[in-house]
Amino acid sequence: MEILGVKFAPLNVPLERRLQTLAVAICVFVLPLVSVWGYLITVYLIFYTETLRYFLLLYFLWIYYDWDTCHSGGRSEMWTRMARNNAFWRYFCNYFPLKLVKTVDLDPKKSYLFIGVPHGILSIGIFGSFGTDILNCKKLFPGLEIRPITLDQHFKTPIFREYPYSLGTCASSLKSIKYLLSTPPKNPYTGRITVLVVGGASESMESKPGTYRIIIKRRKGFVKLALKYGTALVPVFSFGETDLYNQIYSPEGSTFRRIQNYIRNLIGLAPVVFSGRGFFQYSFGLIPKRLPVTVVVGSPIEMPKIEEPTSEEINKYHNEFIEHLIKFFNTQKHNYVKNAENVTLELI
Structure with a gap:
């Protein structure tokens, strides 16, 4: 039903949807906004409760003891199993729906650095695929511990920090990634997958429906780390990620983009102005559109172990990865993109 140009959802939508x-x-x-609520709840418990404040003091001692966990491998599966596999995340993944596809089997005794692209507005495909167990990522890659990387500031907020921890994520610090690439996982795992979205917040400002713009030409740190520890690089592409939202787009150099970059540098998050759908209508709102997102895992590129790689070596393997990524995109896009012949991968 459409009224004044607004498309409303029918009244008989099934409860499941x-x-x-x-x-x-x-x-x-x-x-x-949970980080904000974390601080507000903490302040309330300290100043406006008589008993709970003392439990909060014990919790602060736990935070002090636990402060470095996000940089040293994250929570064990005993603490994350229930949080990663429940009805809430099943509803979340089935909304779009999300789908995870592998193209090759991976050696369960090796370490891999998954390079996820594109980021999109919220990186929903990568999050649903590797931050939860709903899409059976651990069954698709048996023997491999999976550790998604997220902003380290998420682990500094009281109470809220337990949320990213519960999903098995680790901080996006250099210390954290070095630990994951250099330290073997605990039993029962024999290898590890570290999932990194290299475009980050900057790439969210490039997200537009029907386009795939990837910030990777100037991102070479992941190649340096892969060479340092001899970790294979694996391209991971989220087809449909950029279609979930529209946004007000301004090219690099514009006044609006300069304001966005300033705020991003200040708070670590990109201030994108985006629109999807609402609760009861499909024309505008902050909820992503109900469109399929397929996360496809490509074949690995083996990296030699070079303790101190030179700039020339980094550039060489960075170019090899880009060529591999382009070939992977062009091979897979016809399976998941409409009018694929008119869609190209833009690297910036």
Whole structure:
């Protein structure tokens, strides 16, 4: 039904779909603000409760003891199994729906650095595929411990920090990634996958429906780390990620982009102005559109172990990875992109 140009959802939408929309809405509306709520709840417990404040002091001691866990491999599976596999995340993944596809088997005794592209507005495909167990990532890659990387500031907020920890994520610090690439996992795992979205917040400002713009030409640190530890690089592409939202786009050099970059440098998050759909209508809102996202894992590029790689060596293997990424995109896009012949991969 359409009224004044606004497309409304029908009244007889099944409960299952309503619950899927609710789960995604919670992630979009509540979770980005949980860090704020973490501080507000902490202040309230300290100043306005008589008993709970003492438990909070014990919790602060735990935070002090636990402060470096996000840089040293994250929580064990005993603490993450239930959080990563429950009805909430099932509704979340089925909303779009999300799908995870592997193209080759990986050696369970090796270490891999998954390079996820594109970031999109919220990197929903990578999060749903590797931050939860709903899409069976551990069954697709048996023997491999999976550790997604997220902003290290998420682990510094009281109470809220337990949320990213519960999903098995680790901090995006150099110390954290070095630890993951150099330290063998604990039993029962024999190898490890570290999932890194190299474009980060900057790439979210390049997200437009029907386009795939990847910030990777000037991102070479991941290649240096892969060479230092002899870790294979694996391209991972989220087809459909950029279609979930529209946004007000301004090219590099424009006044609006300069303001965005300033705020991003200040808070670590990109201030994108985006629009998807609402609860009861499909024309505008902050909920992502109900469109399929398929995360496809490519074949690995083996890296030699070079303790101190030179600039020439880094550039060489960086170029090899880019060529591999382009070939991978062009091979797979016809399976997941409409009008694939008109869609190209733009590298900046």
